[in-house]
Amino acid sequence: MKTLIAAVSAACLMLTAxxxxxxxxxxxPEIAHIAYSAGVIDVEAAKLALSKTKNADVxxxxxSMQKDHEAVNDMALALVKKLNVxxxxxxxxxxxxxxxxxxxxxxxxxDGSAFDKAYVDNEVAYHKQVNGALETLLIPSAQNAELxxxxxxxxxxxxxxxxxxxxxxxxxK
Numbered sequence: 239m240k241t242l243i244a245a246v247s248a249a250c251l252m253l254t255a256x257x258x259x260x261x262x263x264x265x266x267p268e269i270a271h272i273a274y275s276a277g278v279i280d281v282e283a284a285k286l287a288l289s290k291t292k293n294a295d296v297x298x299x300x301x302s303m304q305k306d307h308e309a310v311n312d313m314a315l316a317l318v319k320k321l322n323v324x325x326x327x328x329x330x331x332x333x334x335x336x337x338x339x340x341x342x343x344x345x346x347x348x349d350g351s352a353f354d355k356a357y358v359d360n361e362v363a364y365h366k367q368v369n370g371a372l373e374t375l376l377i378p379s380a381q382n383a384e385l386x387x388x389x390x391x392x393x394x395x396x397x398x399x400x401x402x403x404x405x406x407x408x409x410x411k
Contacts, residue, residue: 263379264328270318271325272334273376273389276368277307277314279338280361286342287357296354299406303361303399310392317388351410358407365400369393 264272280303287300318325341360348356372393380386 264330264376265326266380266382266385267323267326268328268330269376269380269385269389270314270323271327271331272371273392274311274314274325275331275334277311279334280307280364281311282338282342283345283357283361283364286345287353290346290349290353291357292350293354293410295406295409296358299358299361299402302402306395306399310388310395313388317384321382321384323382355407355410358403358410361403362400362407365396365403369396369400372396 284300284304284307287296288304291297291300345353345357345360372389377386377389377393380389
């Protein structure tokens with residue numbers, strides 16, 4: 239059991255580490271791509287959870303992750319269209335996407351309570367990292383007021399996601 243927990247913890251760190259890559263201030267088009275990519279990763283993780291879990295709390299959490307992240311990504315797409323901005327792929331977005339694929343593959347090998355715990359623990363770690371990146375890098379770096387406002391709205395929502403994930407995680411122990 240300790241080995242499983244250590245492996246899950248290490249995997250969570252590997253998934254969230256790419257956000258630390260963006261040490262330089264990214265441009266607004268890069269920020270848009272990073273934020274959108276982070277949302278897509280969580281939508282895909284939620285879809286996986288919905289296909290695997292039998293736990294009502296995990297299912298409800300995954301449903302809210304899918305719904306909320308899709309809604310924020312829709313708002314982001316509408317904003318970049320309105321501003322006539324093309325999101326710019328970048329090393330951080332690419333690293334996030336790769337780590338997300340690797341994490342989903344790892345989670346896909348688990349079943350039952352092992353899956354539920356690994357998924358929810360990853361959601362806690364992922365939201366902590368995304369929220370930290372929003373607070374310390376993405377929001378302060380955003381130049382456009384509407385983009386900054388959308389990121390701030392996302393941060394409030396994602397802080398709630400982190401609390402929800404922590405609550406679900408506590409119930410799985």
